[in-house]
Amino acid sequence: MEPVVDIAFDCLPLRSIGRLDAPLDAPAEYRRRHEQLVSAMERFGPDRTYFLYNARCVFHLANSEIEGMVRYEFDGIIRTDASDLLTETVELDARLASETCGGLPDQVETWFKDRVEKAVAIEFDRFVAAGQLSQRSSELGQDVNPSNLAGFSGMGV
Numbered sequence: 001m002e003p004v005v006d007i008a009f010d011c012l013p014l015r016s017i018g019r020l021d022a023p024l025d026a027p028a029e030y031r032r033r034h035e036q037l038v039s040a041m042e043r044f045g046p047d048r049t050y051f052l053y054n055a056r057c058v059f060h061l062a063n064s065e066i067e068g069m070v071r072y073e074f075d076g077i078i079r080t081d082a083s084d085l086l087t088e089t090v091e092l093d094a095r096l097a098s099e100t101c102g103g104l105p106d107q108v109e110t111w112f113k114d115r116v117e118k119a120v121a122i123e124f125d126r127f128v129a130a131g132q133l134s135q136r137s138s139e140l141g142q143d144v145n146p147s148n149l150a151g152f153s154g155m156g157v
Helices: 028-044 106-129 132-140 146-150
Strands: 005-013 049-060 069-080 087-099
Touching (some): 028 049, 028 069, 049 106, 069 106
Antiparallel strands (some): 069 087
16 A cells, blocks of 8 residues: 655664764754754653654645645654664654645644654654664764754864
């Protein structure tokens, strides 16, 4: 069966972050992301905590690639259980990016935001089960600088 929810994200295990200092000349988007990472580290610590970014969740409500589409962009934190295999907590900042339904009432938009978190939790469990989380962790290794997430390299020095 073709999925009716299209979810994509980049995943950063917080245990792979070596330092959390923000460059002084960082743009607003990077500063926002830096604050999210610092908050997640303070609240949950680095173990079993993952930051999802460059992410989208697209609901297809009709048999069309164009009509009946609701697209959210999001970033946020996923925390797994003690086994590090199942999603335990999802805290996303989901933003309606586009829709082709002719407008969404506020209550419907709020309902979809909740559906984004539930759909991402299911997809993250699949991501872990498929071995993609361990592959991503191996690729990153240790001492990742969060400024690389936003493509920010300061003044290029």
